[in-house]
Amino acid sequence: MTSRLHHVAERTCVGCGERDRQSVLVRFALAEGGEVVASGRHRAGRGAYVHMRSDCIAGLARSRRLERSLRTRVERGARERFAERLEPELMATGNGR
Ligand SMILES: [Zn+2]
Numbered sequence: 001m002t003s004r005l006h007h008v009a010e011r012t013c014v015g016c017g018e019r020d021r022q023s024v025l026v027r028f029a030l031a032e033g034g035e036v037v038a039s040g041r042h043r044a045g046r047g048a049y050v051h052m053r054s055d056c057i058a059g060l061a062r063s064r065r066l067e068r069s070l071r072t073r074v075e076r077g078a079r080e081r082f083a084e085r086l087e088p089e090l091m092a093t094g095n096g097r
Contacts, residue, residue, distance in 0.1 A: 008021045008023070011025050013049055014065045014066045015056025015058070015060045015063065016051065016055065022049070024051065026051075027047045027048070028048060028049075028082065030045075035078050035082070038085075048066055053090070054090060057086050060082070060083055061083040
């Protein structure tokens with residue numbers, strides 16, 4: 001039994017910089033070779049989070065926040081490729097607001 005009142009883990013979106021429930025954010029990480037990949041919940045290593053919103057995904061590609069979050073350099077091209085891969089998923093989930 002738990003007495004905690006609806007504790008929800010919050011993470012910061014690297015697209016807009018706002019904190020939100022982890023459940024509405026997509027986790028991703030830097031893979032070998034410098035590519036950015038969606039990483040799921042169980043993958044080890046430093047991850048970052050982004051809203052499934054086109055504004056946030058676009059922000060991810062532009063922003064330095066991602067590099068601060070992952071504490072490493074992320075090539076701009078890798079950020080943009082990741083954003084491009086996320087867009088179709090965004091459309092598929094119908095959350096593109
Ligand atoms: Zn966001």
